[in-house]
Amino acid sequence: MKKVIGITGGIATGKSVVTSYLRAHGYDVIDADAVVRELQEVGGALYIAIRDTFGQAYFLENGALDRAKFGALIFSDPVAREKLSAVQDNIIRTELLRRCETSSSQLVFMDIPLLFERDYTGFDETWLVYAPQEFQLKRLMKRNGLSEKEALLRIKAQMPIDEKRSLATRIIENCDTIEVLENQLASLISEI
Incomplete structure (x- = not known):
């Protein structure tokens, strides 16, 4: 088991x-932060959710998430942090569960x-x-x-x-x- x-x-x-x-x-170690970074890559589920919720202001010219600017917002604004949590929580949980279930490790x-x-x-x-x-x-x-x-x-x-x-x-x-x-x-x- x-x-x-x-x-x-x-x-x-x-x-x-x-x-x-x-x-x-x-x-086998599943790293939630690494999973989040993957999901935030251009076209990923979190990328789309963040763009749709917070707008283009937090993205670089090449389309990538501006992690420094977005991080500054999230760590300084509790309302924005809760908004992000509400948007991303189910996406992250689903992916973490999928990775755990598909792991061949006991x-x-x-x-x-x-x-x-x-x-x-x-x-x-x-x-x-x-x-x-x-x-x-x-x-x-x-x-x-x-x-x-x-x-x-x-x-x-x-x-x-x-x-x-x-x-x-x-x-x-x-x-x-x-x-x-x-x-x-x-x-x-x-x-x-």
């Missing part, structure tokens, strides 16, 4: 490091940043990649070259990481070295 584990966290908590480890060890990990915020269900377990907000802030500013204000807007656009902590089946602490993180992952995998 297929086992499905939902992985979530907050922005800059280290989900990418966790999923890279899982992939490197041969596990253990599938689904990396879904908004797993709790959007009430995704159907997992055998949910794993939270956890780092305190001060770690998130420093990592995000460094990684994306953002000001503290810009980074905080992105962090605040998500459910507080400590609230997510109370909802997860298992917690992956990511406040130490990569080696410590990888040891945690090896231990979690051996338990399932």
